[in-house]
Each structure stands twice: as C-alpha cells, then as structure tokens.
Amino acid sequence: MSLASIPSAPADLELIAQLKSKLQYAELRIRVLEERLRLMRIEKYGAGGEKLSQAQMQLFELAPVVSEMIEQAESEHAPVHRSTKKSVKHPGRQELPANLPRVERVLACTPDQRVCKRCGRETVVIGYEESSQLEVEPAEYFVLVTKREKRACRSSEDLGVVSTLLLPRIIEKCLASDRIVIDTVVSKYCNHTPLHRQSVILERDTGLEISRATLDGWVLKVGELLIPMVAAMRRELISGSYIQADETPVDVQTREGRGKNHQAYLWQYSRPGGSVVFDFRLGRGRDGPKRFLGQFEGILQTDGYAAYEQIGGPGMVHAACWAHARRQFFQAVQLNPQDPVATPIVARMNELFAVDADARRKALSVTARHVRRQERAKPLLDDIRSKIKAAQSIALPSSALSKACQYALTLWRKLTRFLEYPELELSNNMAENSMRPVALGRKNWIHIGSPQAGPKVAAILSIVESCRRLKLPVRDYLAAVLPGFADLPIQCLASRTPAAWVAQHS
Secondary structure, three states, rough: OHHOOOOOOOOHHHHHHHHHHHHHHHHHHHHHHHHHHHHHHHHHHHHOOOOOOHHHHOOOOOOOOOHHHHHHHHOOOOOOOOOOOOOOOOOOOOHHHOOOOOOOOOOOOOOOOOOOOOOOEEEEOOOOOOOOOOOOOOOOOOOOOOOOOEEEOOOOHOOEEEEEEOOOOOOOOOOOOOHHHHHHHHHHHHHOHHHHHHHHHHHHHOOOOHHHHHHHHHHHHHHHEEEHHHHHHHHHHHOEEEEEEEEEEEEOOOOOOOOOOOOEEEEEEEEEOOOEEEEEOOOOHHHHHHHOOOOOOEEEEOOHHHHOOOOOOOOOOOEEEEEHHHHHHHHHHHHOOOOOOOHHHHHHHHHHHHHHHHHHHHOOOHHHHHHHHHHHHHHHHHHHHHHHHHHHHHOOOOOHHHHHHHHHHHOHHHOOOOHOOOOOOOHHHHHHHHHHHHHHHHHHOOOOOHHHHHHHHHHHHHHHHHHOOOOOHHHHHHHOOOOOOOOOOOOHHHHHHHHHHHHOOO
C-alpha cells in the first residue's frame, strides 16, 4: 500500500463515515422496499386466511389448537372448530327445514305388484316408504287483475256510487305489484344482481320489456320510503350502550365532467346481534361519525382511524379492535414465516381470542365471561405487551413489525377496555362482516348513480343487513311494512323497525 492511499486528513475520514452512513441507509431502504413488494405480492396472490400453520406453531413450541380458534368464531359467534383431526361419526343425512311446506306425491304399485304371486288375490296397502327432497317451482309471472265492486241504489240515485277501497301499495299506480318491487330490491341488494341483468331476465321470461331506468325508479322509491325508518333505527342505536363502527368506500357518479367517479363512503354503525345502520357520506372526514353519533355516551368500538377521535358525548368510551392489531403482526409473519419475534405474538393473541371462543362454546353469560377474562386474559395481556415492547426495540424502522408494534402500543389503553366492560367484544369483526355484502354488491352494480341516491341506497342496505343479522326474512318484512308506509305517522316508526318487529313477532 502506497502512502498516498492511506487516509491521513480528517476530511478523508469524515468522507468515509458519510459514505458508510449512506450505504447503511441504502441497505435499510432496500430491505423496507423489498418487504413492501413481498407484502403486495402476498395480498395479491397469497392465501386469504389469517392463521398460523402447523409448522409455525411447532417451530415455536406453541399449542396448534389455538390458531384455529380465531376470527370465524369471533366474527359470527359460530362454533369453534379445532385443528386436531379426529375420526368423527357422520351425522347422517341432513334434515330439510321444518318450516317449508310439504307436498306429498304417492307412487302406486304397478298392476303386477298389486296381485299376490301365491294366491292371486289383490294385496292391501300396509304403509309407505318415505323419502324427502328439496323441490322448487320456477317463478311464474302472471297479470293480477283487481276488480273493485261499484254499488248504487236504484231508488236513491242522488246518493251516487260507492266502490271498494283500494288496498295500500308501495308505489301507487305502479305497473308492477308489491311483490315484483320487493323482488327487484332483494335481487339487487341481497343477490347482487344489477338492474340491467334483471331487466334482461324479465324480458326473457315474460316477453315484457321493462327498462333499467324504470327498475331504478322502483328501487329509489323504496329507499326514499325507508329513510325515516332508518332514522328511527339510528335513534335505537344511540339510545343503547354499545356501538361498533366501520367504513368502506363506494364510487358515486357526480356528473362533474372529470371522467371518473367520486369516491364516497358508507359508514356502518351497529350493535352486536342487533340492528345495522349505514350512513352515506361523500367524504371520510370526522364530520360523518360526529353528526351520526351526536352526544352518544356509550361504548364505541372502531379500528385505529383518527376520524373516530373527538366525537360523541363527554362520557363516551372509545375501544379498539384486537383483530386489527393482530392483523398487523400477521402481515409481519406473512413476510417472514419463520419470524422468531412476530409469530409468538400472534400465537399469544390467538390464545386471547380462544378465551372468548371457549366462553361462547360453553354458552357462558356476559358476567361469567367477564370473570373468565379476568382470570385468563389479563395474564395474557401482560405477556403480549412485554413481547411487543421487546419486538419494537429490535424492529427495523418502517418495517411491518415496527408498524405493528407502534399500532398496538398506541392503542393499548383502548385495546384493554374489554377487561372493564363485560359486554365489549374483542374485535370489530361483526361490523366488518356487515361490509361484505357492500363489497360484493359494488363489484356487480359498480357505483351509486348520484349523490342524491346515496342515502336511499344506505337505507335499503340498513334494512337488508339488519334483517340478516336478526334472522328476519327480508321479503316478508318489507311486504308487511312497506305498503301504505308513506301515510304512516312518524310516531309509529319505532314499533316497526326490524329489531322491534322481531321482538313483537318472536
């Protein structure tokens, strides 16, 4: 080595230090970008489930049964399915619903079978071998002709003519019956069939050409009628003690000449096991939940979105969602399936969900579940927090693991509210499940036609999703409530909401 190559000046040493720093920064930057690229590929091509594999559980000596007791049971209060494969006795043939009407078809024996082969006498019926199948009759369209009697007195002609009163209808002077109108609404917002496709089906099956614009007019009229009903449902929610909230984007045609749709939002507010209300807003700002909730004083459970801050009344309790916190760490596990830091954290969170899943399986009361949470969940929380703090100290800045730690620790106070409030669920998954029909629908009907149509669509979705949650047949409910609804006094709306209807007719 020559003397010229040896750095002797302080400036050279400083330059080397700067180059080393830039190289280190570049390496960190590359790692972060590679992580983001892997995450994008996982989101596009990876599996949709969020559970640890058996290999991951065995790698860290974690109980494999826990990973199965996570979001499905939490979201729908469904039975918990364990991952251990045991030989289970087949339950037998599935029983058809008892509420479906039965139509009997008797198959008689042939003439040869009716005669005894020994004595030649005719045999007698001693019983039947029965089998049942689910059957359907295709929809049969027909024209319903309604004739109203007109009566008059021949001897008192000056009294005029009297006629039978018309039955109340959903849309007066409409070409279609109430059943057709309801079927159009249900087909679009339950079966996600666009109105154009419904128009084609009607023309194919009946030969009658009904334009998409006409069908759209029926749907919007139903939505307009239901807006006051949804306002009554909102008052039901606000008067309660617990609301879960979430939001999802939906495209809206604004006809502003920009060449693309405006991204509006449907905000969803619901009570677990109760009513659901969608609120249409053109933006995602704080103004939406602030106006809807007003001075709500109960528990509000949401994700970490900042728009839910500084809303509601002074006594409102804001709780966070453990499913969102877990999802952040699971993304880190997806990026590195053998991550020795994130995987144990996810497994511990699974155990936290397993406490509530076990309580549901045993049909424990809210009070009994609260006692179990104090016994089992509280020690888990201490361990989870210590693991997250340890992970944060070694996580690469801007990495998925670092963001997950920051998310959980920032919301830790809200995440642990369930220890104080027995009715509070661990996650907001039930609210997210209410968004799935919207996500499926917008892939078919693409967008909302105008900002003015937004509240009407939100009203229909509120009724449809509330009926689904309450296990109330939406066709029967709409058929019972909508005819003559426009003339109903506003004071009577509270007794006709889906929740009130179920309470009265249960």
